[in-house]
Amino acid sequence: MAKEVKNVEYGLEKIFEGAQDFLPLLGTDYVEFYVGNAKQSAHFYKTAFGFQSEAYAGLETGVKDRASYVLRQDKIRLVLTTALKSDSPIGEHVKKHGDGVKVVALWVEDARSAYEETTKRGAKSFMEPTVEKDEHGEVVRAGIYTYGETVHMFVERKNYKGTFLPGYEKWESDYNPAPTGLKFIDHMVGNVGWNEMNTWVKWYEDVMGFENFLSFDDKQIHTEYSALMSKVMANGNGRVKFPINEPAEGKKKSQIEEYLDFYEGPGVQHIAVATDDIIKTVSDLRSRGVEFLSTPPDEYYKAIPDRVGAFDHEVKEDIRKIQELGIMVDADEEGYLLQIFTKPVEDRPTLFFEIIQRMGARGFGAGNFKALFESIEREQAKRGTL
Numbered sequence: 501m502a503k504e505v506k507n508v509e510y511g512l513e514k515i516f517e518g519a520q521d522f523l524p525l526l527g528t529d530y531v532e533f534y535v536g537n538a539k540q541s542a543h544f545y546k547t548a549f550g551f552q553s554e555a556y557a558g559l560e561t562g563v564k565d566r567a568s569y570v571l572r573q574d575k576i577r578l579v580l581t582t583a584l585k586s587d588s589p590i591g592e593h594v595k596k597h598g599d600g601v602k603v604v605a606l607w608v609e610d611a612r613s614a615y616e617e618t619t620k621r622g623a624k625s626f627m628e629p630t631v632e633k634d635e636h637g638e639v640v641r642a643g644i645y646t647y648g649e650t651v652h653m654f655v656e657r658k659n660y661k662g663t664f665l666p667g668y669e670k671w672e673s674d675y676n677p678a679p680t681g682l683k684f685i686d687h688m689v690g691n692v693g694w695n696e697m698n699t700w701v702k703w704y705e706d707v708m709g710f711e712n713f714l715s716f717d718d719k720q721i722h723t724e725y726s727a728l729m730s731k732v733m734a735n736g737n738g739r740v741k742f743p744i745n746e747p748a749e750g751k752k753k754s755q756i757e758e759y760l761d762f763y764e765g766p767g768v769q770h771i772a773v774a775t776d777d778i779i780k781t782v783s784d785l786r787s788r789g790v791e792f793l794s795t796p797p798d799e800y801y802k803a804i805p806d807r808v809g810a811f812d813h814e815v816k817e818d819i820r821k822i823q824e825l826g827i828m829v830d831a832d833e834e835g836y837l838l839q840i841f842t843k844p845v846e847d848r849p850t851l852f853f854e855i856i857q858r859m860g861a862r863g864f865g866a867g868n869f870k871a872l873f874e875s876i877e878r879e880q881a882k883r884g885t886l
């Protein structure tokens with residue numbers, strides 16, 4: 501008898517008992533990208549992904565060294581920032597890494613305490629607690645470094661009623677493509693160097709109070725050619741999940757190594773965004789020009805009913821439709837999930853997006869790793885980096 505599984509926005513209950521609460525997190529606040537041309541990036545995320553214009557800071561608002569565009573879709577907030585002059589840490593970041601994620605900002609009740617608790621446990625400071633004010637109130641922010649040059653910013657906004665942050669103005673645009681059904685960030689994955697995964701797992705445990713709740717070794721995550729290892733870290737209430745990958749030895753070059761070569765160091769590999777209608781979302785994204793990895797072969801789709809059936813679940817969606825769109829399916833005891841991965845969203849083979857719909861499953865698609873990595877390797881082969 502097949503079990504009824506629900507689409508869940510899980511993690512709102514306390515599910516990771518081992519995690520500590522010296523750093524209570526309310527969720528992800530924003531993700532800031534440092535890019536070469538923020539105006540054009542903003543246009544891309546609006547047109548291709550259906551993000552909505554929310555706020556802007558730049559010369560017109562009195563900011564002299566940078567321009568930042570804030571985009572929103574449901575609970576996801578992206579900030580696209582570019583330098584206005586060559587003499588800028590933002591410009592240096594882009595020169596070294598290309599376009600990429602600089603800040604994964606976390607929403608907290610108390611940014612001063614978050615900074616104190618993490619720095620006293622060994623976090624390297626990026627920004628001391630800073631109060632920013634305007635007529636709508638005040639925001640307190642503080643930041644620490646995580647892997648590479650990536651930063652976690654703690655954002656306390658309980659005393660703020662304005663748009664985004666002080667210094668930003670509401671961005672009213674005449675160009676407003678419809679949203680594509682993206683709802684919230686499910687997880688964000690970091691790539692770190694050879695043999696560094698456990699160092700960063702320990703860092704998230706010790707400094708952030710996270711818990712390691714899933715691990716995959718290179719015996720599970722490999723193809724004929726390449727391999728990687730991954731551990732998933734989650735905070736106490738399960739709202740924030742950061743898998744950490746490191747490359748592993750294989751016959752050919754690991755996709756993680758390719759990332760490290762082109763990003764020139766550790767950084768955010770992919771942002772997984774949740775939808776509750778993946779067929780509609782992916783159809784929409786494809787029609788807007790978002791490029792996805794190639795569709796797995798026929799045999800993959802023929803095997804789905806049995807793979808999911810082995811866990812006593814039944815896929816509700818039309819498998820023909822799923823195959824047409826190149827969506828992958830995985831299952832565990834609790835349910836199943838549907839997922840698909842974009843190609844990198846910039847010229848360097850670095851950051852990409854995942855679209856995910858959870859139908860009860862809490863995993864990360866381990867059953868798809870092989871099919872997925874074979875698809876990535878086909879792209880690596882074209883780039884001459886396999």
Ligand code: FE2
Pocket residue numbers: 687689770772854864
């Ligand atoms: Fe993922």
